[in-house]
Amino acid sequence: MPDFSVPTPDTAGSDTAGSDTAGSSPLRVAVTGAGGRMGAAAVDAIDGAPDLELVAALGRGDALEEIVRARADVLVDLTVPDSTEEIVHFAVRNGIHAVVGTTGWDESRLAALRDALAGAPGIGVLIAPNFAVGSVLATAFAAKAARFFESVEIIELHHPDKVDAPSGTAARTAALVAEARRAAGTAPSPDATHTGAPGARGADVDGVRVHSVRLRGLVAHQEVLFGSAGETLTIRHDSLDRASFMPGVLLGIRSVPAAPGLTHGLDAFLGLDKA
Numbered sequence: 001m002p003d004f005s006v007p008t009p010d011t012a013g014s015d016t017a018g019s020d021t022a023g024s025s026p027l028r029v030a031v032t033g034a035g036g037r038m039g040a041a042a043v044d045a046i047d048g049a050p051d052l053e054l055v056a057a058l059g060r061g062d063a064l065e066e067i068v069r070a071r072a073d074v075l076v077d078l079t080v081p082d083s084t085e086e087i088v089h090f091a092v093r094n095g096i097h098a099v100v101g102t103t104g105w106d107e108s109r110l111a112a113l114r115d116a117l118a119g120a121p122g123i124g125v126l127i128a129p130n131f132a133v134g135s136v137l138a139t140a141f142a143a144k145a146a147r148f149f150e151s152v153e154i155i156e157l158h159h160p161d162k163v164d165a166p167s168g169t170a171a172r173t174a175a176l177v178a179e180a181r182r183a184a185g186t187a188p189s190p191d192a193t194h195t196g197a198p199g200a201r202g203a204d205v206d207g208v209r210v211h212s213v214r215l216r217g218l219v220a221h222q223e224v225l226f227g228s229a230g231e232t233l234t235i236r237h238d239s240l241d242r243a244s245f246m247p248g249v250l251l252g253i254r255s256v257p258a259a260p261g262l263t264h265g266l267d268a269f270l271g272l273d274k275a
Ligand SMILES: NC(=O)C1=CN([C@@H]2O[C@H](COP(=O)(O)OP(=O)(O)OC[C@H]3O[C@@H](n4cnc5c(N)ncnc54)[C@H](O)[C@@H]3O)[C@@H](O)[C@H]2O)C=CC1
Pocket: 032, 033, 034, 035, 036, 037, 038, 039, 058, 059, 060, 061, 062, 078, 079, 080, 081, 083, 100, 101, 102, 103, 104, 128, 129, 130, 131, 132, 168, 245
């Protein structure tokens, strides 16, 4: 597993409100959604990290108070869009940092979380639409390319047990691409469609068409397609196994205590904001 080099909690000068990470104590980590596909993989990854200690693993129906009772420093939330907001606000109210992989964090939820964090100085929350470094890079590359092309569309492809569409990664990519195009004054993608089957052109996310494929055998994949006269550029990323997400989960856990407030996307923790 790649090991992204980051300051440990002991050397980061981190805010450790509500924690006991002084000295060489491992960072105490709780997981919600621990019985799910991602949660189970995260539990194993945390168990295998010598600087981390798994102190609580909660499933649906378990009381959130267990996270406080276990004196967790960081909560990792990998549940469902309907549960994540309540869980993360619970962590913030109780002085616990959070690393959130669950989807469903739209602008209104992010704004409410920023407000909550303003009243919880020193507490950090990472909302990570995708923990895979290749995916984070692909989204950053797409944002860079966005202003140079007339057309852009996104195809995201996932396993059929996924409950939400479009994916959180596609929504984030579309938002960043749209922002870059707006900033550059790029016109909307040309599209003469005015008749046909409903849904055939995918969902309109921030002015970008997003097509969601659900197919047994897939894990998590995305293509961003750009086009101009005579050329296309396709930026594709494939997560072939949930192992791809784990280095990012661990990086988030180790980094978030030193990053008070809201961090949206793993980019800053990977140093991509300086690239
Ligand atoms: N950021 C990233 O890199 C990734 C994010 N995801 C996202 O993570 C989330 C979980 O994905 P999967 O593990 O595939 O789903 P899953 O359905 O396998 O697991 C979700 C688990 O959460 C549990 N759960 C639901 N409400 C709960 C609550 N209130 N308290 C505790 N547990 C609760 C469910 O019982 C289930 O075991 C989804 O939103 C998915 O889109 C998935 C893969 C990567």
